[in-house]
Amino acid sequence: MRKIRIAIAGAGLAATPHALALNELHDEVEVVGVVSRSRERLERFAGTHGFPVGESFDAVLKDPRVDAVLVLTPPYSHLDFVEQAAAARKHVLLEKPLDISMPRAERAVEACRAAGVQLGVVFQNxxxxxxxxxxxxxxxxxxxxxxxxxxxxxxxxxxxxxxxxxxxxxxxxxxxxxxxxxxxxxxxxxxxxxxxxxxxxxxxxxxxxxxxxxxxxxxxxxxxxxxxxxxxxxxxxxxxxxxxxxxxxxxxxxxxxxxxxxxxxxxxxxxxxxxxxxxxxxxRPMDFSHTAHRELLKDFAAAIREDRAPQVTGDxxxxxxxxxxxxxxxxxxxx
Missing domain, CATH: 3.30.360.10 (Dihydrodipicolinate Reductase; domain 2)
Incomplete structure (x- = not known):
């Protein structure tokens, strides 16, 4: 089984269940870098979960090892991250919602479609x-x-x-x-x-x-x-x-x-x-198991490996x- 290598953008509230899930999927997925606007939050998150710290989002996009990016930043920033990742031909798994408005949401979906990369969305339920x-x-x-x-x-x-x-x-x-x-x-x-x-x-x-x-x-x-x-x-x-x-x-x-x-x-x-x-x-908004996140991440990695759409798509x-x-x-x- 080919291991899918991903980079993470964002180390805030939504990142913890993903991190727990990714560490359980270490035989299938490898985190090759985490980036965040907050250096303090980044180092705390990466240190807690044993992930390497990335230099910048641009740097991880240029890393040939990276198959996909997991975008966990605030909603207003989603389109910018998706468009950059799609331009770099990286698959994208995006925390909900797609962005803050329908025009921006549609642009995010179209960017991935035009680039021929998969876009999955985190509807883990x-x-x-x-x-x-x-x-x-x-x-x-x-x-x-x-x-x-x-x-x-x-x-x-x-x-x-x-x-x-x-x-x-x-x-x-x-x-x-x-x-x-x-x-x-x-x-x-x-x-x-x-x-x-x-x-x-x-x-x-x-x-x-x-x-x-x-x-x-x-x-x-x-x-x-x-x-x-x-x-x-x-x-x-x-x-x-x-x-x-x-x-x-x-x-x-x-x-x-x-x-x-x-x-x-x-x-x-x-x-x-x-x-x-x-x-x-x-x-306590994060008072839930990370099991569903694990299954969603597992499916997304398999979708890349099998060249198919993930179970939850941008559409x-x-x-x-x-x-x-x-x-x-x-x-x-x-x-």
Whole structure:
């Protein structure tokens, strides 16, 4: 098996689960350099995980050993990193979202497509065992044609979370609860139920947070299949609760709460599966296992090795980001 060699850009909050996962994949993936704007953060991160420090992003792009870059920088910077990597013919694995706006997100996807390099996006929840079990039930037709699919995400973030410089601003993050937290559940929603034909939505910033963007969003959806849908998302629900995804089909209903999946079939039998891993729904945003990150990274490395698209692509990320844009702008018409 050819070992895939990657460089990491960014050593902030999102980097730890990736680092833990990469060290477990040492037989398949090698980290050849880490770069960051903060020298102190870089040295602490690299030292903790045993990674070599890179001279600069330009330097790692010029390194012929590097097959791919893992971009873990703030959202507003994603396009710049992706375009540089694509120009250097390096594959890209990008932390969500693609960037802070649809035009920039589309440019990122197109840059990789034009360069002929793979673009994967970090929607690691697709790799959680309970989610994969739910996807199997839906995509195999076990539940029958879908009548409804919805997301209910009642998470909590204290004000100290939003007091971090520029967090929750449009200029840095592109939005609030939808772009930063609910994007994972929305990705699963449209992965399972398909694209959305119409949206009626409302967003707000509650009295519990001082922040620029929304910490509350609600939407009624109609999917292209004709199924109804619903989205509720907030980071103002103390102390935070596991997110709920519900799918109603002709033959039964599936309910996924955190890692606990229950399927109720109309013929009377049930299916239950429990994955004990959490999703960071409370005051500690990184309170979750890195196992799903490991499986996503493993798939991305295999995609490079096998010359195929990864399981989560840039086009997948565009679909969910378009839905978020429609919810935040309260756009009701066809997608």
């Amino acid at each position: 697709r790799f959680r065992p309970a989610v994969q079990r739910l996807a199997t039930r839906v995509k195999s037709g076990t539940l029958g044609p879908l009548a409804y699919a919805g997301v209910d995400m009642r998470w909590w973030r204290p004000q100290s979370y939003y007091d971090e410089p520029d967090r929750g601003t449009y200029a840095r993050d592109g939005g609030g609860v939808l772009m930063t937290q609910a994007i994972h559940s929305l990705d699963i929603l449209i992965w399972l139920a398909g694209d959305v034909s119409s949206v009626t939505a409302a967003t707000a910033t509650s009295v519990l947070h001082s922040m620029e963007s929304e910490d509350f969003a609600s939407a009624a959806l109609t999917f292209e299949s004709g199924a109804a849908g619903q989205v509720f998302a907030t980071t103002a629900a103390f102390p935070g609760f596991p997110e709920r995804i519900e799918v109603v089909g002709k033959r039964g209903t599936a309910v996924l709460e955190g890692g606990h999946l229950r399927v109720f079939f109309q013929d009377g039998h049930t299916d239950e599966f429990h994955d004990p891993s959490s999703s960071g729904f409370g005051a 997948d990320a565009l679909r969910v980001q378009r839905l978020i844009e429609r919810i935040t702008t309260h756009t009701a018409g066809p997608q």
